[in-house]
Amino acid sequence: AQRAAPSVRELAWDGSTVTAEPSRSGPPGVILAAIFAEAVTDLLTASDMGKVRECEAADCVMLFQPAHPRRRWCSPTRCGNRARVARYYQRHKPPVG
Ligand SMILES: [Zn+2]
Structure with missing residues (x-):
């Protein structure tokens, strides 16, 4: 699911500094599935799992x-x-x- 809508860090200028925000592209359902898959990965690998x-x-x-x-x-x-x-x-x- 994460591979279908990989996260990239997108650079932007907020008026005073350069920011880097995670961004995904694709249909909303695919992006949502990728976000959930990343959250599950974070949960299962957390040190306090x-x-x-x-x-x-x-x-x-x-x-x-x-x-x-x-x-x-x-x-x-x-x-x-x-x-x-x-x-x-x-x-x-x-x-x-
Ligand atoms: Zn309950």
């Missing part, structure tokens, strides 16, 4: 890189809240019968 975890929510397939070692969910406000609500319900549900 071993820290990536699966979200602990039963119905979630997201991976995340924890900001702190005890983080359990991809999103504390979404998956974390749903897990806390489910735990609360399990502890406080009315007895059957």
